[in-house]
Amino acid sequence: MRRLKRPDLPKSERRYLEGRQSSVDTKQALGALDIEKEWKSARQTKTLKSVLAVLQKMMGKRERCMYCVDSHGADIEHFRPKARYPQHAFQWANLLLCCTECGRLKGSQFPMLGDQPLLIDPCAEDPWLHLDFDPDTGNLTARFDIRANDWSTKGSKTVEVFMLDQREAVAAGYQAGFRRLSAVVRSALAKDVINEQALFDELNQADDHGLLGWCFGRTGQTIAPFSDLFQRHPAAWAFCSKAL
Numbered sequence: 001m002r003r004l005k006r007p008d009l010p011k012s013e014r015r016y017l018e019g020r021q022s023s024v025d026t027k028q029a030l031g032a033l034d035i036e037k038e039w040k041s042a043r044q045t046k047t048l049k050s051v052l053a054v055l056q057k058m059m060g061k062r063e064r065c066m067y068c069v070d071s072h073g074a075d076i077e078h079f080r081p082k083a084r085y086p087q088h089a090f091q092w093a094n095l096l097l098c099c100t101e102c103g104r105l106k107g108s109q110f111p112m113l114g115d116q117p118l119l120i121d122p123c124a125e126d127p128w129l130h131l132d133f134d135p136d137t138g139n140l141t142a143r144f145d146i147r148a149n150d151w152s153t154k155g156s157k158t159v160e161v162f163m164l165d166q167r168e169a170v171a172a173g174y175q176a177g178f179r180r181l182s183a184v185v186r187s188a189l190a191k192d193v194i195n196e197q198a199l200f201d202e203l204n205q206a207d208d209h210g211l212l213g214w215c216f217g218r219t220g221q222t223i224a225p226f227s228d229l230f231q232r233h234p235a236a237w238a239f240c241s242k243a244l
């Protein structure tokens with residue numbers, strides 16, 4: 001998963017979503033809301049196509065899904081399902097990009113702990129606070145939270161719902177991504193002097209799956225060749241870590 005920064009929507013798209021949301025809120029108050037119908041009619045508009053394009057642009061040239069960050073993100077996804085949370089159906093902050101498989105696996109699931117969602121919203125927080133990566137299998141797993149002395153509940157639920165530890169194609173994608181990042185670091189380590197900015201740019205370009213957040217996090221520090229970079233070139237390490 002990748003930590004994402006949500007851009008502002010262009011004014012016309014923002015106003016359109018606000019208008020649709022206000023209409024949904026009114027209909028809901030009157031007990032006359034058919035949210036599926038509302039979304040279906042809006043989804044066919046040029047404005048929603050342009051909203052989809054903004055989400056796809058956030059995920060680079062390959063327009064990857066925001067949950068698995070491996071398959072193509074084909075459709076607009078409601079982080080809070082629209083059937084249960086119609087008050088968020090047209091809110092920009094609730095819209096993500098999702099592949100067919102992640103959409104199918106999530107369905108209408110939205111586990112909560114009190115008022116806290118138990119799925120990771122990559123636009124709202126750093127997924128690597130909750131997730132870990134296993135370079136040997138390519139799987140994503142829940143991160144062990146030392147303070148709580150337990151696995152991250154949010155990480156566990158996210159892995160469970162999207163089956164991020166059981167999808168072979170996704171795991172192969174992450175492993176290939178990790179190999180590319182490792183190759184960039186190894187080639188930098190072979191040089192006498194490391195150009196920090198050039199190293200970071202090259203890593204960033206090779207990072208299809210958002211793994212840099214893990215590589216330069218606490219667990220990644222202990223895994224070669226990132227551990228070598230950390231020990232032998234602490235300034236380059238700090239530069240990349242800060243630039244992320």
Ligand SMILES: [Zn+2]
Nearest residue numbers: 065068099102
């Ligand atoms: Zn996906």
